Amino acid sequence: MTDQLDGADRRTAVIEALDVLGAGPEERFDRITRMTHEAFGVPLTFLNLVHHDVVTTQSTFGWHQGTSVPASEQFCATTVLTPEPMVIPDTALDPRFAHTAAVAEHGIRFYAGAPLSTLDGTRVGTLCVMDAQPREFSAADVALLRDLARWAERELVHSIERARVQRVLTGLLPEPLVLPGGTVDGLVVPHERGGDLVDWRVASDGALHATVGSVAAAGRAAALLAASARAAVVARTDVAVDAAITGLEAQLTPDLSAAGAVGSLLHVRLDPTDGRVTWADAGHGLALLARADGSVTPIRSTDRPFGLQHTGHRRTTGSADLGHGDRVVLLTAGALALAGVADVDGFADVVAAHPDDLLGHLRGLLPADGAGRDLAVVQVGRT
Incomplete structure (x- = not known):
């Protein structure tokens, strides 16, 4: 494109x-x-x-x-x-x-x-x-x-009033998908000045692509930049994971730099026919590999976000084979501020304890008054 x-x-x-x-x-x-x-x-x-x-x-x-x-x-x-x-x-x-x-x-x-x-x-x-x-x-x-x-x-x-921004960000959450061999669903809680982004879709080859990211910028610019980043992600649905991250970085970094902003992304591809999952991380580092046997392993990255990484640096990539009932859970930093979570290890405990109702459980942890940070959680699983 x-x-x-x-x-x-x-x-x-x-x-x-x-x-x-x-x-x-x-x-x-x-x-x-x-x-x-x-x-x-x-x-x-x-x-x-x-x-x-x-x-x-x-x-x-x-x-x-x-x-x-x-x-x-x-x-x-x-x-x-x-x-x-x-x-x-x-x-x-x-x-x-x-x-x-x-x-x-x-x-x-x-x-x-x-x-x-x-x-x-x-x-x-x-x-x-x-x-x-x-x-x-x-x-x-x-x-x-x-x-x-x-x-x-x-x-x-x-024109960008709080209610309008929230409607826009909520609208960025796609519908849950169930396809032969795989599922994807998510929870997004937007806030006026938040910059979380979420996308998932099925590519032309039948693979399931999911992306979670975040933009940090002054004022309401974060929400607009996140919307721009999501549009760029959608445009690369049929591009290989590592090439997609490289192209996204080249496109988004000038806009982020001009706005004094930084952004991170974690992009995952699942082949539902054999359970092979691959990922590329651009400074996000917030993901977990949850097995059907109850074990949960963090997927970590030492990369810097878009706008801070050295030019030409190769982004962290990885892969794993998902068995039936295994999941990859992607999240943004706001999910770590939920009651009783505190950090990635605490969130891993929650994931392990809720193999069948994770998103419902997380909704129950949201502040009743709507206060707090924006957050996003996405589950990609093999059925």
């Missing part, structure tokens, strides 16, 4: 976290497009979001709000790929866009747009102006459009 497609997946995940699509007209956005129209005297002003290969008009002055068109037909799909504003004085003279419906059918001859970014640096849309006549756009005009875009960015970021 190309870096561009990975970027599109990340952008879509962040837009879903913003939870503004389909919300209807909102004065906080309409005020921005109205003032942008007045500032430049153009007939068309848009605040657009780019996702799922379409461009959706979140707010507009002079057009139809809520409409979505293919990204391939829009200037904004190009603007969102660059960190700086894009200005086209005469679209009919630009070979990239002269043939598009916007120019050839709707008569758009001028475009200027500034990308909109969220806290983690993901560009999710644009604030743009259009005209039916070619026109010049000065450096002062570009600076003003950029300032108005920063205003729009602040409004987008403010």
Whole structure:
């Protein structure tokens, strides 16, 4: 999968976290497009979001709000790929866009747009102006459009309220899977500023892939970065475990570094036909191998997280054969803060004591008032 497609997946995940699509007209956005129209005297002003290969008009002055068109037909799909504003004085003279419906059918001859970014640096849309006549756009005009875009960015970021973040993070937990020879299920407890991520799915070769990780960052950026990391994981479902970790590190480290964040991942692959389980660890080190006979062995790692590891360092990998009833349990640090757990050895005791009802038992240990850290626990087993 190309870096561009990975970027599109990340952008879509962040837009879903913003939870503004389909919300209807909102004065906080309409005020921005109205003032942008007045500032430049153009007939068309848009605040657009780019996702799922379409461009959706979140707010507009002079057009139809809520409409979505293919990204391939829009200037904004190009603007969102660059960190700086894009200005086209005469679209009919630009070979990239002269043939598009916007120019050839709707008569758009001028475009200027500034990308909109969220806290983690993901560009999710644009604030743009259009005209039916070619026109010049000065450096002062570009600076003003950029300032108005920063205003729009602040409004987008403010959309991420606590309840919305929790819904997004809860939605990141896939449905339990039972397939011939294997099972997977999990428990995720999100918190507003948490950065835990969980994913599992069946690859095209029938193998079961499961990932648990965590992002540590300031404010709400952790939740957005975790959503981005999960999108990158999903994109590599059919990639070998060690290659998947290498690719994830190359993709995620620049975003984590830019946000002053670090992240860890533990990726597991189970072949349900023969019980062979392989894993690659990127600084996570929180997993247990639980046998049907009651023995529990920690799977440890001395690797550093993404953002702290030396470039080119080979990540810790391992493998084991699961018998019927054996499990691999993946967890995040929040699970060690549950009552009566304290550390990895304490959690291993809980796993050994609850071979059939681990997740139910852990739910019973959660604080009644909802306080505490975010946590995630995933069980991958052979039936």
